[in-house]
Amino acid sequence: MFVAMPCRSVKYRIAQPHPNQSHNRLYYEGTDHMERLMKKTSTAVLSTFSIAAALAAALVATATPASAITRVETTKHDCSAIRATLIREGAAILRYTSKRGLPLYDRYVSSSLMCDSPSVGAWARVPARDTKSCKVIRCDPHGADDGGGLLNFAPLLQIKTP
DSSP, X not given: OOEEOOOSSSSEEEEEOOTTOOOOEEEEOOHHHXXXXXXXXXXXXXXXXXXXXXXXXXXXHHHSOOOOOEEEEGGGSOHHHHHHHHHHHSEEEEEEEOTTSOEXXXXXXXXXXXXXXXXXXXXXXXXXXXXXOEEEEEEETTTTOSOOOSSOOOOOOBOOOO
């Protein structure tokens, strides 16, 4: 075991020997040594961090359920089938073609409780194969902007089973 004597003005440091040893050792304290030590330390920290990040990402990917949402072409299904899909799945993307030939789609839900926080449920109508006006619930992001203040209550909307 060696006891190092601090030498700040020179690039070498003389280590005092342990009482059981008879010779001194000379250690190099140049900037190259410190740079190599810093690179090794930073590389080790980065590799440890990248491994931890990869493990965390893998845990998040396996812990969350696959959230694939059903897409329904409304003009190819009856209104009762569209409503049954919403009740069964909780939410779906309903797609149809407008009168001008443009594709329209939005997220529709079985209950207004399925809407994210600032959005509220609102009744909407989409065309179906058997009717031009199938009543469903759409999440309206601007529905809560009516200036109701802090205690703004929205009614609970829910599609009933036929």
